[in-house]
Amino acid sequence: MAVRGTSDLFGKELRLHQRIVATAREVLEAAGALELVTPLFEETQVFEKGVGAATDIVRKEMFTFQDRGGRSLTLRPEGTAAMVRAYLEHGMKVWPKPVRLWMAGPMFRAERPQKGRYRQFHQVNYEALGSESPILDAEAIALLHRCLRELGLKRLQVKLSSVGDAEDRARYNAYLKEVLTPHKEALSPDSKERLALNPMRILDSKSEADQALLREIGVRPMLDFLGEEARAHLLAVERHLTRLGVPYALEPTLVRGLDYYMRTAFEVHHPEIGAQSALGGGGRYDGLSELLGGPRVPGVGFAFGVERVALALEAEGFAPPEERGPDLYLIPLLEEAVAEAFYVAETLRPRLRVEYALTPRKPGKGVEEALRRGAAFAGFLGEEELKAGELTLKRLSTGEQVRLPYQQVAGFLLSALA
Template sequence: MALQRPKGTQDHLPGGSPKLSLDVSASAFRHVTDIAQRVLERAGAAFIATPIFEEAELVTRGVGGSTDIVRKEMFRVYYAGDHGGFVLRPEGTAGIVRAYIQNGLKQMPSPLKLWTHGPIFRAENVQKGRLRQFHQVDYEVIGSSDALVDAETIWLMVEVVRELGLSGVGVKLGSIGDPADRETYNGYLRGVFAPHVEQLSDDSRDRLTRNPMRILDSKSATDQGLIAELAVRPMLDFLGEDAAGHFGQVRAYLDAWGVAYEVDPSIVRGLDYYRRTAWELHHANIGAKSALGGGGRYDGLAAELGGPQTPGIGWAFGIERILIALEAEGIELPPSPGPLIYIAALDAEYVGLAAKAALSLRSQVRAEFGYKPQKPGNAFREGERRGAVYTALIGSDEAATDTLAVKHLGTGEQESVRLEELAGFLTPDS
C-alpha cells in the first residue's frame, strides 16, 4: 500500500491539481501571506522567523502548565541521546519573545513590530479547520503598554481580513485584567465551583486548583452547562481601576476609527500569558467553531521567560481557517500566474535554442520552454495550459534569421521578433 501523509496534516498543492480546495492550495496560502505582509509591513512590521521546535520549558513557562496545550497537545521531539526536552511549537508568541530577549532586540526602535507565518503543531482531535499541523500568520508588538497600541493591533488584524475580501467577520472584545484582578476572580470562581466539584469534568477539577479561569474555556458541554446554570459572573465585573480605564481607552480608539466590535464578557483566551485586552475574530458562516484567530496583551511573558519586564501584545489567525471562510463567502482568489512566454522548438535540433532564449529572459520575466520538439498546434495548446500570455516558435526559418514567431494567445496576433529584441517586446515599458 502506498504511504499516506500523517493524520491531521495536509499537502499544499500547486494550482491546477485535482480536487483542489482553497485550504490545500499552495497559491491560496501564498495569497494570504502576501496580503498580510503588505498590510503589516506598511504599518512598520519587520519579518522574523523562529525555529519550529523550542525547549519544552519555554512552552511550559510561557503558555502555562494548566493549559490543554501543555497537558495534552504538545508534540515532543526526540533524537539520539535526548529524552524529549524539545517540542514542536504549539504557538508562535513565546518563541518570538524568547528571540527578542536572547538577541537583544530591545536595542531596536520601540515599540518593535514583528510578523511571521509558518506551521504550528498541536495533537488535537482532527476535524475541518482543526489540524495537527496547521499554519498561522502572527503579529506581535513588543515594548509598549499604551492602549493606542492595542487598538492599532486589533485594527491591523481586521484590516488584513478586509484586504482578503472577507465581510462576514466580527471582533469579540474583552479584558482579563491585571494579575491582581485575575487572582480576585479566581478566588470568586473557586467559591462558586467548589460546592459543585463532582459535576465538573476531570480537566476542570484539576483547573479548579491550578487556574479556575480555564474552566470557563472548557470544551466540555457538561462544564458549559454548569457555568450557565450557576450564572457565573464575567471577568469584566472584576476589573480594577487601571485595567478598566485601559479597556475604555481601547474601546474609544476603535469607536473613533469605525472598527465594529462586540464586548464579550466570556472572552478568556486559552493561554496563561495574557493580560488586559483580549479578543477573538469570528466568522458567521463557517459553523459552530467560528473563530478565525485571536489575540491579547501579554505584559508578563518576557519576565516569565527570564527577561526584563517588557510589555507586549499580538495576534494570530489560522490560515486554513481563513481559507475556509473565503470559500464560504464564494470569494475567488487571483489565479496563479503562468509564464509570460512559453517557447517551443519545431525540430529537435532547435530545442537548445528555445532553452537559450528562455534562459536569457529569466532575469526580467517568467519564461518556460519545451524540452522536446512540438508541432505548432500542440505548442499553442501547451502555452495555454500553462497560462502563458505568449507562445513563441523556433523552426528552421527562425533559426536562420535569429528570430522567433511570437503569438499573443489572447488576441491571436502573431509577429516575427528578433532574439535580441525579445525582452523589449515582452516588457515595452521597462
C-alpha cells in the same frame, strides 16, 4: 504519505495562503513592524514557562522530543513565547520603544484534526513590546481588523474583554472554585482538571454540557472582578477603538487559553465558518518576559490562523485568481531546435515567464500544450528560424503571427503583454 492532520499546499490553496500572508505583511510593516523568523523548534521550557504548564497546549498538544544531546525540544505550538524569547536574546530591549515584530509560519499542535484546524497549521503573529499604554492594545486590535478587512472580509465580529491583573484573576478563580466545586461531577473530564489547575479555562470549554452548566449556575463574568487599574485600562481601549471607528462588542465571557495573558483580551470571529468561528485573537501579556527569565517587558499582540481566514474568504465567495501561465511557450519543431529553445528561454528570463518543450513537437501538438499551460504566446523554432536566428510568435488568443530576430522578441512581448 502525509501525516493525518497535515496537508500539502499547492495551486489555488497555496496562492490563497500567500495572498493572506502578503496582505498581513503590507498592513503590519506599514505600522512599523519588523519581520522575525524564529526556529520551528525551541527548548521545551520556552513553552512550559511561557505558555503555562497548566494549559492544554503544554499538557496535551505539544510535539516534544529529545535531541541527541538529551535536550528536550518542542515543535513551535504558538508564536508569542518564541518571539519574546528572541526579543530578550537579541537585546531588543534597548531598541526604541515600542518594538513591533511580526512573523508568519507553521505551528504544530497534537489536537484532533477538523475543518480549518490541523496538527500543522499556519499563523500570522504580531507583537508590540515595551509599553503598557492601552493605545498599543487598541492598535493591535485595529491592525488585526485591518489585515482581515484588506483581504476583503466583511462579516467580522470583534469581541473585546479583559482578564484583569493577577490579583483580579486570583479572586475570580477562587470564586469559580467555590461555585463550581459542588457541581464537579457534572463537568467534563477536561474541566474537572481545569477546576484544580486553572478554573478560568472552564469558561473556554468546548463541551456543550459544561457551557449549559455555566449558564444554569449563572456564573458571573470576569469583568465583574476587575480591579480599578484593569477597568480603567479596558475603558481606555474602548475609547480608542470608538475613535478609530473599529466596531467591537464587549464579551464578558471571553477568556484566552494561555496563562500569560492579562488585562486586554480580544478575538475576531466570522459567523460563516462553523461553531469554532474565531479567526484569531490576542491580548496583553506584561509578565511573559519574566516567566522566560528576562526583565519585565510589557507587551501586546495577536495571532490569526491562515487556514481559518482562508475558510472565511471562501465562505464570502472569494476565489483566488487563476495561476498565471507562461508569457511564451517555445515549440521546437526538430531535434536540433530543442537546445536552441532552452538557450532562447534563458535569454528572455526573468523579464518574461518562458517555458519550452523538451522534445520536438508538430505545430498543432505544440499549440495544444501551450494552451493547456495557459500561455499567452507560442514560439516556433523550425529549420528556417534556426538558420536566420529568428522566432515565429503566435498570439494564442487571436492566431496572429509574426516572425522576429531573437534580439527583438523581448521588447515585442513586453509591449504586447502590457
